[in-house]
Amino acid sequence: MQISSKEVISLIGLTSIIFLIAPLFLILYVLSYNRRKKKHQEETVMMQQNFENELLKTQMEVQEQTLKTVAYDLHDNIGQLLSLTTITLSSININDNQNTAEKIALVEALTLRSIKEVKALSRLLHGEEIVSRGLKAAIEFELEWLKRLDRFKVNFEHNNVFFTGDNAKETILFRLFQEIINNIIQHAKATEILIRLEVIEDNFRLTIRDNGVGFDVDEILKRKAGMGLHNIVKRSIMINGSASIISIPLNGATITINVPYK
Amino acid sequence: MIFITVNTVSELLCLLAAIVFLNKEKTTAWRLFIPFLLLTCIVEVAGIYIREFVHTSNYALYNVYVLFECGFTSYFFFYLYKAYHYKPIWLFTWLGLFAVMYIIDLLHHNFGQFVSTTASVMSVVFVLASLYFYYLKLKDEHFEPLIFSAPFWWVSGTLFFYFGSTACNNFLDYLSEYERITFSRSIRYIIYNILDIVMYIFWSYAFICRYRQRKSSPSLG
Known part of the structure; x- marks a missing residue:
């Protein structure tokens, strides 16, 4: 079958139009993908910010928890030890030598326990360091x-x-x-x-x-x-x-x- | 009046845009647009002059011009790829291949025709280079607003021109024969006019984007 010149010309014209439209869609696709990339990047930044906020909140909560434990320990443990020390000291009768010696020994034991408790508390106060040890x-x-x-x-x-x-x-x-x-x-x-x-x-x-x-x-x-x-x-x-x-x-x-x- | 055609006017306007927006440019690749577009305008006018007044074929002129076209476009693509750490070996390999193809094409036609095969291959390579640039942009995790990206619009204009001209290039021999008499009303002429307008609009916009970019980041020159 013989194809006329006009048909070939039309074919070339049509092909060229298609070849013109194709890059147009390609450019539109790249631009739209780029917009999505921007959105994705914004979301990533937002997620990172949320994560950092949450981490900060978590760190504060860990500290708060530590302080609660410290308060509890001061009141129920060290406070009690010191009260007992005071009571023991106030009950000392200096004329009764043997009793005084026993009570002083008890006071010493109570004071040593208090010092031990205070040291443990001081370690607890470094809450963040605890986490950094694993x-x-x-x-x-x-x-x-x-x-x-x-x-x-x-x-x-x-x-x-x-x-x-x-x-x-x-x-x-x-x-x-x-x-x-x-x-x-x-x-x-x-x-x-x-x-x-x-x-x-x-x-x-x-x-x-x-x-x-x-x-x-x-x-x-x-x-x-x-x-x-x-x-x-x-x-x-x-x-x-x-x-x-x-x-x-x-x-x-x-x-x-x-x-x-x- | 014969020199005022859609091609010459669009090229001239693009040259003016290049002079206005790129004259203070420090980057060589961008600055080279001014001499390249000036050369394009001169070749276009000279082509018309040879065709209309000397009454001879102007293929020899375009055979020389295609060397500059390939050299500049390849260099500019290389400049764009350089940001993605591509080495000059790619540019030199391509230019070497082009040179071999060009010489074979010339010898094959005994220097008597336009190097259409070489020009077709060059178009395909530039289309692939443009598509690869898009691929790099899509792959790049760093976001860049492409609407204002000078390289993006230059590549888009280039892609339009070389992709759109593929059909014409493939049928060039046939069309040359058919259009010998009525070139100014031929399908090839119309298509090339459209492609030229599109490409030079995109390029001019790329120059404006580059100018804006330079104004906002003075380190660019």
Whole structure:
């Protein structure tokens, strides 16, 4: 079949039009992709800001928790020791030599205990330093105080958890641990607490289990009272992790947090 | 009046834009636009003069011009790629290939025709270079407002011209034969007019963007 010159010319014209339209769409695509890139960049900056805000909030909460423990310890522990010291001193009868010697020895023992307690308090006051020594060390330190309450049988299990050096992530994870322990102290009516910190593949897994009264997870999450639980879930997600909360009323609760450390 | 055509006017306006917006430019690649566009205008007018007054074919003139066109455009693409750490070896390899192709093309036609094969290959390479520039921009995590990006609009104008002229280039031999008598009303002439207008508008806008960029960052010159 013979193609006429006019047909060839039309074909060339049509092809050229298509060849003109193609770059136009390409340019529009690049511009629209670039706009999306801008939006994505803005979102990334916003997420970073949110993360930094949340981290700051977490650090403040850790400090607040430390101060609460200090206040509690000053009142219930050191305060009591000093009161006992004062009472012992005021009851000394200098004419009764033997009794005086015994009481002075008691006062000395009380003063030494007070000094020991004050030293321990001073270590606790450097809350941020605790986290900088690693999550395991921070949890161990916090549990020392929990054990003193004598309200719980505390078990801490760990499998050679190392310090990642990601201070922000470990601070948030430590704060989650504090929040969960606080919830147990305030609401669970538990007698035993099991804390397990493990490294499984590329994840930190923190499991906290108690034998308290438990709660209805869905119900608590629906209510505003569930802010603590919401925070646990939200902050776990923020550090690219996840939180699982399992509880049956009257049967304790298990909270598991998985966080990638890479 | 014969010298006032869509091509000459659009080239001249683009040259004026280059003079106004790039005269204080410190970057060589951008400054080179002024002599290159001046050369383009001179070649265009000389081409018309040879065709209309000397009554001979002007392919020899365009055979020389294509060397400058390829040299400058390749150098400018290289300047754009340099920001992405590309080495000069790429530029020299391409220019070497072009030179070999050009000589073979000339010898093949006994210096008696326009080097259309070389020009077609050059167009394809510039289209690929433009597309690759887009790819680099899309891949680049650093955000840049492309609406005001001088390199982006220069590349877009270049892509329009070389991509749009592909069909004409491929049928050049056929069209040359057919258009011998009625060149001024031919499809090729119309297409090239459109392509020239589009490219020079994009380039002029690129010069304005470059001027704005220079004003906002005096370190550019």
